[in-house]
Amino acid sequence: MSGRYRAEASDGRRSRSVDMEGADGPAALTLDGWEPGSEVTIRIVGSGGSHRVHRIATLAPPGPELVRIATLSDLHLGSVSFGRPVALREPGVSVHHPLRCARRALADLVDWGAAHLFIKGDLVDSSTPLAWEQAATLIDESPIPVTIVCGNHEKNRLSTVDAFSEAARHGIELCRDVTAIDLDGLRVVLIDSARPHSDVGRWAPLLDATQRAVDVATPALVLSHHQPQRTPIPTYYPPGVPSPIARPFVRAVREANPAVFGSSGHTHRHRRHRIDGVPWTETGSPKDFPGTWTGYTVHADGIVQSVHRVSGDDCLPWLERSGAAALGTWRRWSPGRLADRCFGHTWPISELPRATAPAALAQGDR
Numbered sequence: 028m029s030g031r032y033r034a035e036a037s038d039g040r041r042s043r044s045v046d047m048e049g050a051d052g053p054a055a056l057t058l059d060g061w062e063p064g065s066e067v068t069i070r071i072v073g074s075g076g077s078h079r080v081h082r083i084a085t086l087a088p089p090g091p092e093l094v095r096i097a098t099l100s101d102l103h104l105g106s107v108s109f110g111r112p113v114a115l116r117e118p119g120v121s122v123h124h125p126l127r128c129a130r131r132a133l134a135d136l137v138d139w140g141a142a143h144l145f146i147k148g149d150l151v152d153s154s155t156p157l158a159w160e161q162a163a164t165l166i167d168e169s170p171i172p173v174t175i176v177c178g179n180h181e182k183n184r185l186s187t188v189d190a191f192s193e194a195a196r197h198g199i200e201l202c203r204d205v206t207a208i209d210l211d212g213l214r215v216v217l218i219d220s221a222r223p224h225s226d227v228g229r230w231a232p233l234l235d236a237t238q239r240a241v242d243v244a245t246p247a248l249v250l251s252h253h254q255p256q257r258t259p260i261p262t263y264y265p266p267g268v269p270s271p272i273a274r275p276f277v278r279a280v281r282e283a284n285p286a287v288f289g290s291s292g293h294t295h296r297h298r299r300h301r302i303d304g305v306p307w308t309e310t311g312s313p314k315d316f317p318g319t320w321t322g323y324t325v326h327a328d329g330i331v332q333s334v335h336r337v338s339g340d341d342c343l344p345w346l347e348r349s350g351a352a353a354l355g356t357w358r359r360w361s362p363g364r365l366a367d368r369c370f371g372h373t374w375p376i377s378e379l380p381r382a383t384a385p386a387a388l389a390q391g392d393r
């Protein structure tokens with residue numbers, strides 16, 4: 028909707044109305060403060076009287092909140108275009124959309140309260156000195172710790188430098204093989220699934236190390252650039268980890284820790300699956316439609332994933348335009364459903380060691 032407009036929201040008990048003064052193009056708005064589990068109706072009213080209605084339900088938190096973290100993937104710093112068969116470009120701009128959108132996403136996720144940022148690969152479009160300089164600028168601007176694992180683009184054929192050594196030259200240490208980071212109530216495990224000069228992911232050689240990394244008395248969030256394919260042959264682009272490798276891998280990880288949740292990038296889209304009993308999400312890129320970052324709110328009994336659109340009038344006009352990629356199908360393919368993007372997952376607590384069970388559950392309250 029273009030022109031000046033207003034958002035009116037109500038959960039039946041109370042209402043909020045926000046005027047979007049000066050907005051003459053796409054805009055983003057946060058309407059928070061609703062009770063958990065509320066049904067909220069949002070009317071976007073345009074200056075000419077046109078309106079659109081959205082109905083949403085707020086999520087119920089699984090227990091007290093412990094910590095918030097965020098992920099980004101597929102930033103593709105150094106790129107200047109997006110899409111096929113026609114490459115969309117921004118002639119004449121001084122800062123191209125990958126860096127603009129990444130900066131805006133970083134500011135938004137820090138405002139949201141993320142204590143740690145994890146980047147799930149394709150931080151750069153190719154490993155070149157210029158792209159890594161941009162990456163270093165971005166990481167330097169972050170007030171929170173940033174942990175980075177490679178994607179296929181860090182190791183692609185157009186790369187002119189080695190990702191690990193060029194990143195290190197800028198003081199950035201990229202994760203090798205399998206890396207574990209402990210936060211309040213959660214272990215984050217990053218898998219370096221990228222192999223040189225290939226779009227296909229590698230998981231098989233990292234199985235033992237991943238099993239050991241998730242074998243702890245807390246739930247684990249497993250992050251990998253490549254997605255587990257549900258079939259041996261990829262049914263959409265780009266290919267991930269073929270199912271004959273991915274499914275036994277996920278099963279073995281689940282045997283080591285039943286309270287596990289996985290997420291990948293690479294596909295630049297939003298989907299939610301259950302792979303051999305493990306919830307797994309694919310999440311989008313901040314630089315192409317719809318343009319997102321992902322938040323995880325870690326609770327005592329579970330985890331909530333929320334996908335947030337990158338805000339700002341320096342990004343949203345480009346992000347709207349980029350929906351025209353792939354002959355306009357990108358606009359329908361990438362977002363997925365709301366339930367793919369935002370949902371809560373309760374850990375299978377009964378299978379966790381008793382020491383980690385929250386007191387209320389140990390007392391049989393549920």
Ligand SMILES: [Fe+2]
Nearest residue numbers: 101149293295
């Ligand atoms: Fe990517």
Ligand SMILES: [Fe+2]
Nearest residue numbers: 149178179293
């Ligand atoms: Fe990728």
